[in-house]
Amino acid sequence: MRIYDSYIITLTGLLLATAVAFAFVAENRLDICFSVFLIEVLIINELFIHLDSRARKGLNAVNYLLFVGFGIIIVDKIIEVIWKISALEIIWDIIRMKALEMLELL
Amino acid sequence: MKNRYSELGWGLLIAGIGLVPTSYIMLRSVPLISLGMAMMVLGAVCLVLGRARPKISPEMSILLMETGLENLNSLLEEMGLKSKGIYLPSRLAGGKPRALIPLHSDLHFPAINKPLERRLIVSCGELPEDMGILVTTAGSNIMGMLEADVGTSSEEMSTALTTILAGILDIAAGADIRINGSKAEVVVYHPRLRKNEAYWAEQSLGSPTASIAASLIAEVMNQPVVIEEEEMQQGEDLIRLRLLHAQDEK
Incomplete structure (x- = not known):
């Protein structure tokens, strides 16, 4: 399906160019990266209006998943504002410590 | 696969x-x-x-399409029919858009104002010689592929036709429809199915792409439509159609 190929190529180019741009400007905030990726996916989905209904339903499911991730980022920011701690960073640090412990055991 | x-x-x-x-x-x-x-x-x-993506491979789809076209071709060739097909909306053709091929070859198109019988050979006018064969075409089942109803503006029909040709069937890059009174012009960009003049069926009903465009216009405008001309140019097809019951704009 040529329209699927165009969609994948466009989205790939956009997402990877964004990742390169963030690396170029030394952007270290992952929440910004994720938010920009989400916006880009939404824009590309809207531009490709001629996709068939099955493809659109599937892509809507991907949008919902990305929105869930965005929601987690928002909740983390709210917690950070109220309680001055970043829940996501704490969780990531715990995962990192556990992973390093397991690697040391191996 | x-x-x-x-x-x-x-x-x-x-x-x-x-x-x-x-x-x-x-x-x-x-x-x-x-x-x-x-x-x-x-x-x-x-x-x-x-x-x-579609479950049926493109090769299978081509096989089915060519089989249907060859059968229709044999029927029309046997009957000696070369008259232009009239694309009828579902209101007149028994439930879905179909094409009526008049049995006579003159340029008189019978005025079809009431639903035709759901048979192969039907009477389509007041005169005894107003008979034709009612056939299902490539465009007969396309309206079911669209999610929402299509409005009568040229932009909405262009969007619907592009969705069908590029998004669903993958047989063209896009399409534009311009309606002007009783005339309609359809431009199909980068079509991948071209007209085969050797087929009698395509001489009556047009190429599969033209057939789909004519069925869509007939159904949306709720009027019989005839394909007058198809012009194949580099990178695009130009299809000229006529709406049989529309009034020309002054």
Whole structure:
């Protein structure tokens, strides 16, 4: 399906160019990266209006998943504002410590 | 037939899932983490598109289409019919858009104001010689492929036709429809199905692409439509149609 190929190529180019741009400007905030990726996916989905209904339903499911991730980022920011701690960073640090412990055991 | 989109999707998803924690835990590299996230998004998108692609292979679709066309071709050739087909909306053709091929070859198109019988050979006018054969065409089942009703403006019909030709059937890059009174002009960009003049069926009913466009216009405008001319140019097809009951704009 040529329209699927165009969609994948466009989205790939956009997402990877964004990742390169963030690396170029030394952007270290992952929440910004994720938010920009989400916006880009939404824009590309809207531009490709001629996709068939099955493809659109599937892509809507991907949008919902990305929105869930965005929601987690928002909740983390709210917690950070109220309680001055970043829940996501704490969780990531715990995962990192556990992973390093397991690697040391191996 | 392998689903390349699903294979690509799984590859990207697994690579992304591996890259993100590895980059965070071992490398502490934010660019690689963002690259991993992008790969996961692309993997999910490819998986979704892999599930959405048609189950029947393009070769099978061509086989079915050519079989149907050859059967219709044999019928028309045997009957010696070369008259232009009239594309009727579902209101007049018994439930879905169909094409009526008059049994006489003169230019008089019978005025069809009431629903025709759902038979192969039907009476389509007041005069005894107003008989024709009612056939299902490539465009007869397309309206079911669209999610929403299509409005009568040229832009809405162009969008619907592009969705069908490019998004669903993948037989063209896009299309434009311009309606001017009783005349309609359809431009199909980069068509992949061209007219085969050797087929009697295509001489009466037009190419499959023209047939789909005519069925759509007939159904949306709720009027009989005739394909007057098809012009194949480099990179686009120009199809001229006439709405039989419309008034010309002054």
